[in-house]
Amino acid sequence: MLRPDPAVLRRLVDDYEALSAADGALGSAEPSARARDLAYTLCVSTGTRDVRQALDAARRWLAATPRPASMAE
Template identity: 50%
Template sequence: MLMAHPAVLARLVEEYEAVAQPHPADRREPARQRMEDVVYTLCVSTGTRDIQSALAAARERLRTAWAADGEAGARDCRIVSDASR
């Protein structure tokens, strides 16, 4: 299964959390439509069918991507420090 880039997923989760906050004035059509669009995009991007599964999949992907980046960064630091000796 293809999964969206972590930066895309992070932006979508952030946007979902922003539009999911209850704002009484945002019962208008554009706000409701934006919520539906973000939910749909998150579900498609994660290969899921509901927002809870999409959020869980996106957060897991982000967690593993950040862990991999941290490991790569640590390896890069060791390489640089070894080369400077």
Template identity: 50%
Template sequence: MLMANPATLRNLVKRYESLRSAHARLGTSESSRHLEDVSYTLCVTTGTRTVPDALRAAEAQLRAVPSAGSVGSKAVPSEVQLTA
């Protein structure tokens, strides 16, 4: 199974949570479109079909990866900007 880059996966989960919150507040067509886009990307990145499954898969993948501060691990940039 392919594994997403941990920094990319963390960024996607954070972006999803941020956009979900923004859409709950704003409820605009633009906020909906952004939320749908990141939801789709999160599903594709984790190889799942639903957001709850994608979030579970992301959590499992991130749990399986040593943190950047672990001995012997390589530092990975934590800020990755995805664009459409």
């Protein structure tokens, strides 16, 4: 299976988590359209059908991939 570029995957995870937190803070019962789009893209990128599984897979892949020196701090 092909894996997405780690930088792209990191951005997807970060954006999805930020939007999910914002939606939760607003008390939204439904995720925003952007959060749904990100969830779909994460699922496609990781070959899963559930966003929780997609996030788990993405985190495992990212943990196994060292961050570039410019991003590590």
